[in-house]
Structures are given as C-alpha cells and as structure tokens.
Amino acid sequence: MIGKITQGKYFAGLIKYVTAKEGAYLLDSEGVLLQSLPGLIRSFETQSRMRPSLSNKVGHISLNFSPRDKDRMTDEYMTGIAREYLQGMGITDTQYLIVRHTDREHPHCHIVFNRVNNAGQPLKDSNNFRKNRDICKGITLTHKLYMPQGKENIKIDHLREPYRTKYEIWQAVKEALPHIRSWEKFNEYLYDRNITLSFKYKGTNQEIQGIIFTKGKYSFKGSAIDRRFSYAKITFQIKRNNSLVQKAFTKQTPQSSTSHANVNRNKIASNIANYLNSIGAGASQRNKLLKWEEGKEEEKEEEDIKELLKYKRNL
DSSP states (O other): OEEEEEEESOHHHHHHHHHHSTTOEEEEEESOOOSOHHHHHHHHHHHHTTOTTOSOOEEEEEEEOOGGGTTTOOHHHHHHHHHHHHHHHTOOSSOEEEEEEOSSSSOEEEEEEESBOTTSOBOOOTTHHHHHHHHHHHHHHHTTOOOOOTTTTOOGGGOOTTHHHHHHHHHHHHHHTTTOOSHHHHHHHHHTTTOEEEEEESTTSSOEEEEEEEETTEEEEHHHHOGGGSHHHHHHHHHHHHHHHHHHHHHHTHHHHHHHHHHHHHHHHHHHHHHHHHHTOOHHHHHHHTOOOTTOHHHHHHHHHHHHHHHHHTO
16 A cells, blocks of 8 residues: 655546546545535635644545555455555544545545644644655555566556656566676676666775666666666676676586596596405495495595495405
C-alpha cells in the first residue's frame, strides 16, 4: 500500500474532483451532510471557520493498492484499512470522506478530511511524510498486502519527463552493475544505450568526486538516481566483479595440479608394484596395496608405505 498526503486551502475543488469522478462512490464518512454536493462542501467549510488562522485547512490522502490485491480489496476491507490508516496518522475527531475510484487498474481510494477538528483545534502535521511511510509499511505487512520491490514494477509509459529518462538510466545501470569489470567497458555499455558517463572532479586536481549520467537533455548525479550508483559504490562493484571472476578462474586451475598428482601417483604405484614383484607378493596382496582412494593421495601414500613395511616385516 502507498499513501500520498497533501494539504490545501479550498474544499470545493477537491470534493468535486473526488466525488464527481466517473465510477466513484462513497465508502464512508464522518460528521458531514451527504444530501447534496453544496451541503457536503458547506459542512467542511463551516467547521474550518472555527480556526480562521489556519491557512491549509484541507487534508487529502490517496491510498493505493497493488493490482495483485484487487481480488481481496472489497469495499468493506478497503474501508477498514482506510480507518486504520487515519487512526495511525492521528487524524481523529474530525470530519472525513472516503471515496473509492475505479478509473485505474489498481484499487485506490481518496480521503478528504478537515484539518480543523471537532473542537476547533488544528491537527498536528509534524513528520507527516515519515509517519505516512511507516504506517503504510506497517499496514502492508500486517495485512500481508503485496509490497513492490523498489522501482521494479514502475510502468515507464506512465512517467513524465524528466522522471522517465531518470528511470531509463536506472534500468540500464542496474542491469550492467553485476557484470562490469572496468569503467571503460561500463562507458561502452551505456554509450550503446544513448547514455553518456562523465566524472565530477574535486577542485582543480584530478581526484574524482562524483559521477554524472546524461541522456538527451537530462543529466543526473549517480547518487540522485540510486544510492548504489555513486562513484565509490560502482568502483567497489567493479572490484568485486573482478574478484569473483578471479576466484572462478582459480577454481578451474587445480585440474593441472590434479593431473600432476595423478602422474606422481602412477609413478609411485609403478615403483611399489615392481618391488612387490621382486619379493614375490601375491596378486591379491598387490591389488590391496595398490588401491588408491580419489582425492586423498597424500594420506593414501602414507597408508601404502606403512602397509608395505608391515608386509616386508612379515616375510
């Protein structure tokens, strides 16, 4: 669930938008007259006059849910979540209106509330954005609603500039990060996607301070696109990628040492066999002594030598 909260000065325009939208219908209300649109607007305006010094008397919230929660988002369920949200935000003892809209793919509703409460006192709005974020996350987890992962589910066709270009750069850099092994290759990858890469230097020296991505007429600092896209963090990722490749290569090289060990093993086995033949050991004893266990050459050599000495003493 995502909540967007704003403030305004006039009830009339907002209430008309919320209630007159095609397919919109009322879910819940508190302390207002519902017989007519003018009466509804007057209800809010009359109470707001109890606090004439408050400039932004109008509160507006939109609660948006994932399309994946559409089947379970009944009117009753959405109303319950909206009330829970208002309670958590401290929007209590005041007038409100909850209206559901059906003009989008995702379920959502709009809440109009009076920032002047029933006692004529203004509702506190300090840290509203942080509270909104925390309460939305809490409700999402409590009700096991779908939680999008970062920017993954953004519909790029719905974005306006410069946000669309910013998102396109984010996609390109995100796809490249797990694979790049040098700044040169990274630059070539971005260039093929019409994105240019430039560095910001500290003062007049050549110490790199930051990174800038440009596409078309829009430029963004790396950290402004994503905290992972700073110069320091991309440099760290390049080093990490190189380290992983080196480790993968190192794991393949023991084949040559294994081959060398096999040669030594065969040589030792041949010497033991010659010795056993010279002292007249039987075939079964030779097979027992010459049986090797894969992956334990050094340990096997010690065991074979001990067995050989033991057999020699018993002759």
